[in-house]
Amino acid sequence: MTEEQELEEVVEGTTRVLVPVDRTDNGPGKKMGRVFYNRQMAFNRDVSVMFFAHPDVRPTRALDAMAATGARAVRIMKEVGPDLEFHINDWEKVSADVIQRNVDLNQAERCVVRNEDLKCLLAHERFDYVDLDPFGTPVPFLHSAIQGLRKKGILAMTATDTAPLAGTHAKKCVRRYQARPCRCVFGHEVGLRLLIGYVGRQAAMFDKGIEPLLCFYADHYMRLYVRLPESADAADASLAKLGYFKFDRASHERTILEDYEAGASGPIWIGDIIDHDFIQKMPLLDTLAEKDRCAKYLQLWKDELNVPFFYENNELSSDLHVSPPRQDRLLEGLSEIGKVSKTHFSPTGFKCDQPYSVVKERYRQLFT
Ligand SMILES: C[S@@+](CC[C@H](N)C(=O)[O-])C[C@H]1O[C@@H](n2cnc3c(N)ncnc32)[C@H](O)[C@@H]1O
Incomplete structure (x- = not known):
């Protein structure tokens, strides 16, 4: 049995969203059997709205696999109105009910509300875009998402387990990502590259490559938008962009290595984390919840050199x-x-x- 949750209406961007009165307003949060909403993630959802407004992002069948209130997908459909079918899923029945109410409230057409374990759903259906937004690590869901993507599909993914990725819990990182992190001043960039590298290694097992479009770190999470072209060549090309590195704490020198050497950290993605041709065309919309912050980040991403670290x-x-x-x-x-x-x-x-x-x-x- 799940308990009834009291809801209230908030506005995020230009979308009305029913959210629990009792909710997490910062940090990752985790409440099973209840509907989850975190106002601090509005910026994360703003980026998704901008992403779907990009002229080169043209999925026809998308899945918000872990949707909670459905705020992300409903906002995309309401504020951008792309020509696609958006499946909005959560395995909690209380969440699926709230998602349906949010779809109705916004008269968001072409939304299909689902109430399944994403692993079952992705075992028999294919999408051009899959969004993973778990509590903590996306690792348990990654193989399902990779297998559920159509050719050249886009994987979007949030990871809030920044402590292991950035090296605070190194053993946990090694267990979870089979890679060695590095606790240092640039630890969050290591964590992001380690996560991308992990996705690349898993995708390669299914003869898929990865092409990062936009990968970033903000607040308490890492976020990836990665295209997955399907071919053995694409997989090999991605594996060639994995490497290791050493950080000499006396000289501060960061040295990238093609192969493992004793004491090295990694494997990590040493290729680009932001596709500059792509990001140049990503529009800043007037409707965004945190427009000023989006403008600031958009400029940073456009200008940022891709060199590690x-x-x-x-x-x-x-x-x-x-x-x-x-x-x-x-x-x-x-x-x-x-x-x-x-x-x-x-x-x-x-x-x-x-x-x-x-x-x-x-x-x-x-x-x-
Ligand atoms: C962090 S919340 C998602 C937040 C949401 N994307 C947003 O922007 O507000 C994670 C959600 O994943 C759901 N979830 C966890 N495991 C799942 C699974 N195996 N299949 C489907 N949903 C799942 C949880 O019920 C929870 O609502």
Whole structure:
């Protein structure tokens, strides 16, 4: 038996959503047998709305596999209105009932409410887009999603288990992702690349490759939008973009390795995490719940260099025993030695295509 939950109407973007009165307003949260809604994830859903407004995103059959209130898919259908059939699923009966009410409330057409275990659903149906948004790790659901995607289908996925991925719980990461993380200043980029690499390795088992369109870290989660082309060649090409790395804590040097060496972290994805051609065409809509934040991130993603890994202003300043300069002065000064950009991973971080030793020398010249 599930208990009745009191609902109230909120507006997210321009969509009216019935959500539980008793809900999680920050952090990942987890309440079984109840309907889940987290207002802090509105930005995550905003990005999905922008994603479906992209001219090159043209699925005809999509699945929001773990939908809770259905806020994500209903918003996409209401605010973008793509020409597709959106299946909105949750295995909790209370959630499926709320999803139906939210579909009706918004007169969202072409939505099909489902109430199944996603593993059963994806065992016998195929989609062009599958969205996984679990409590914690997506690992238990990944094979189902990969097998349930049509050729060149898109996998969207949230992972809130950032502590293992970023190296705080290293043993758990090794068990779960069969990869070694690294607890360090750029640990969240390691975690994101480790997660992409894991998806690539699992997809390859089904003769599928991965093409990251947009992969990012925000708040307490990692989020991936990845296309999965189906062919042995595509799988091999993706495996070729896996690697390892070493972080020398004395010199701060990050060294990418093609093969494993004793003491290395990984495997991780060393290819691009943002497809710049793709992101250039992703529109900023007026209807978004957190438009200013979306605008900020969109610009960061458009400008961000794809090179692993970012550096921290504080890392260099404490290494050289000086106070950190302003971020804009730092970026301007470093632009003389190579390509440099801000990074979405950290407001005080930056990407540069030069090794730490070169960056440090320039930093010394400029700021000591
Ligand atoms: C974090 S919530 C999803 C939040 C939602 N996507 C949103 O944006 O508000 C995870 C949901 O997955 C559902 N779920 C967990 N395991 C499932 C399974 N095997 N099949 C279908 N739904 C499942 C839970 O009932 C829960 O509602």
